[in-house]
Amino acid sequence: MEWLKTEVVPEGLEFKPLRENRVLVRVKPEDVDRLAERFVKKLGARLSHATGVDREQFGFDIVYVYDFSKVKNLVLVLEAHVDRDNPIIPSVGKVTWQAVWAEREIKEFLGVNVAGMPDPRHQFLPYEWPKNPETGLPSDPSLYMPATTGVSPTSENWKPVGIDPKTARSSLLPIGPYHPGVIEGQTVYVRVEGEHVVDADIKTGYHHRSIHRLIERRGYNKGVFVSERVCGICSAAHGLAYVTCAENLYDAEVPERAQYIRTLLVELNRVHSHILWIGVATDLIGWKTGFMITWGLRERVMDIIEAITGNRVNYGIWRLGGVSRDVSQELAMKARQTIPGLKEALTQLIPAVVDHPVVKARVVGVGPLTFAQAFDGGAVGPVARASNWKIDTRRDNPPHAMYDPSKISWDIVVDDHCDMLGRTLVRAKETFVSVGIVDQCLAYLEKTTGEIRDKPKTIEPGSEAVGLNEAPRGELFYYMRAGGTDVADYMMPEGKHNVQGSNLPQAVRIRTPSYRNNAIIPQMLIGSALADVPIVMGSTDQCLACTDRVEVINDKTEESYTLTWEELVRMSQKRWRS
């Protein structure tokens, strides 16, 4: 703490320790970029996420969360307050690329003027919105073109949607939103010359479901089920991060058996997710048989999951203070007996798929990402570990599950190929590590009994918490702020809190690992061949459903109109003749 006050943030106005190793520091908005430079460049920290909370007449709170775990056991939550009349804050994105997408989001949803952004375009809303009704053009032309000041990884004259298709022809290819090589809806604009990619840009936002607002309306207990449904593949990771974050709002003590059950399910989730990814990657290089046979193997894992939790995808066992279902000793024994068969099947199949000569020809040297690029761009998860950067949330900032190295032994898998082959190998080896963890958890569960749930306590209004977890795709970040303060401070005498409204969170913010990895895809694509574009996109193991989940806080009404079926058919027929 002293180190923090003297060396790290001497400009801090208020220091408040939160639970676990998080510390909240309030600063003035003008200092934010200087502090970012000091943290990232000199002290070697990582920016986890930057977000904003709308406090209506009290202004905006812009929150930056820095992960210092490589230097000291600390996660720093930096808060700056800006007024509603003139919300202006200097940009952290011009210091480090890790913040660029977060700042685009803050600017478009809260209306905060982030000065000096390298890329001021919309992140989730369409580039052309809002349109000037008279001219039909976007009312803010800077949204079309990236700013010429600051650092920009794409070329200066890049106009992703300003190109007339008649003149572009085969030089500008939109991969998506509907494309057989892209599993979910996104658009990657690539400019090609022949088969070589010269420039690339990515646009997301097609899956926006306003999950933040859904959780904020439903409260902590019901919000667990919403957070599980952010993503189907990594549903357990979201559940664990949510309960870690909510339990950090009060003094939680999760029983040991519940921790083992939580680790068991998150690692089973990781096994099935990585096997799924190997299938999807082989499908993207055109080998449907690899897809079918690896998913056939995945069914064994799904059977174990279904026997333990009752459902294959959304486990529904996450509760504040523990888990809701116990794994009885016979069930643990039966599950443990299937593990050797599973390991043998994996050992036979996965090396055969990964060492295939044609697969290797497609995968070696594709999508390179050096260590420096990964560090500056803020890669997380297997993408970072394949570039020789050893970060893993389970070691650095463990969530509320059993990852204690003295009780469960496991290794972090790091590879130095720095390309697509490295990512494949990292995920294949992680599958085996996770099966080992599952075995150890089941060994504990079949021999002991115990409590599985602890009663939750009251949450103090205004408390804040950060929850981190290692999803199969990387670091998953949850931020929550408990409600009940703003209305209260305005109406109650000094020092008293009105607990009305404190059963609901004031702010819930989710940042998924695909959010980070998607920001680096354009850098990986430049210089590769067109045939490699889907496999590079797939190598970050995208989950667009995770990425697009922000709420719209602005209450500007936009004109809305519904298209009837006839209009839709006529619009698509305009370009065609029957």
Place this chain on the structure above:
Amino acid sequence: MPARIKILQEVLAHYSSPMTLNYPSSVDPNKKYSSIPEGLRGVPERDEEKCIGCEACARVCSGMATKIFDNESEAKRLVQIFLFRCTFCQHCVDECPTEALKMSKKFEVATGSRDDPANYVDTTLDLLRCGNCGHTFYPRKYVDKSYELLMQKINPLVKDVVAADFKKVQDYCPSCRRAFAYKYDTHTKKHVWLEGP
């Protein structure tokens, strides 16, 4: 080449026993479902005898599927789960005080139309009518169960007074209870319950 041979072996291993099933064909029942484990979370089922109509399941339902409908004229309470919204999360099963709910193993819930009665899981209970104003308020079973739980945990010194008072109020709705509060022996301004009758 050895990799290709290994893949060929893998591929031919399941040649005559494919992993896909004949669903929805029911000619060979062994080939319709792969396995239905014991703890499968299917459609929730409510035991009509045990349900007391306490509304706990409606309050914790995370998908807003369970709703309570009170019918004044017929004095019936309908506890209804709308299966289109149920997420099978088991929250209601965990919170039910009488353990009336259970997740069955039924998962084929598609029907042909929205109004099909198979889309709803209904339980009807009788409501009591207030002796004073005539409005319906709580189900009989709820009142009985509250009495039972109260008598289990109460301080034995005041048990008789509270039991006598309860018998007086149990047929009146909460608004009327408040209106006639002075009739109770446990009223804070009366000291009967401290010193005895």
Place this chain on the structure above:
Amino acid sequence: MVDVLFTAVTMLIMIPVALFAGILYVFLFRKLSARFQWRVGPVVRMYKDLAPLLGASRILQPLYDILKLFGKDTPVPDISRKTIFVASPYLAFLCAFLAIFFIPFPGVPLLSTMEESLVIASYLLIGAVMFTILGAASSGSPWGAIGARRDVEIFLIYELGFVVALFSVGLVARSLSLWEIATRPGLPMLILNPFAAVLLFLVIMGKLAIKPLDMAEAEAEIVAGPFTEYGGKYLGLFQLAKAFLFYDMVALFIALFLAPTLNSILWLPVYIIAVVVILFFITVMQVLHPRFQIAKGMSWYGRWVLVFGVLTAIMVLVLRFYWVV
């Protein structure tokens, strides 16, 4: 006169036979690849309780898919060259369709008694693919352009092998008429010049877009390649041309290399067994490989075609001049 009448009658009968043979070959290809992928595939005998709804058998599933396409709306993009765009499917279909008359069936010569039937058949088969490329290039879409370019690059390699394989057989049999090659006495060409058989098999893989050489139709990368802008009846014509092309290439392989099976109609069971074996090998190649990138694919393909082409040429010289058969 009787000859002409017989040929005309057999040609008319051959049309539905070739169509159904092509459909059945595609069905067998799909069924085998499904079984290799641990799936069931299209069923030969439908389950009893679903039969009233779905029919007794799905063995003609490829035909149903083609007929469904004929019933759909047919869009034509307005930035395309409309005449070529509309004409290409018809021309491609015509080439693949006419080629069936120049390739003999067991015991039935059709038009393969003509002097240059080998050359005519090879031209028609080249034309079937070329009109696909032409149609893709005229569609005005970037996916079609990339697909057409990749198609041309693969086309250059396999046409070379195609010519070498065909004329190697022609040179040893000293004739360019397919009927004479097919009814030649003596050992089948498969045993005499196995390199040519392997070369023709590689060519079949390229022509029918079997993995690892289907980068022209790579769906994960360029949507549907040459067929992206085609829908409705034009796509139906292309699929029909592909079904006929399946029949053509397999029949050509058997006519060239398994000569005794075409002597008379009584050899039909052996013909069918040969067809099944060839389809089995095609499916195994399809199932075992992912798709190559275009540059690496061309170099891999070119290498193998070159090696087997040279070996074939040497074998032809040996057979023609030293060990004359």
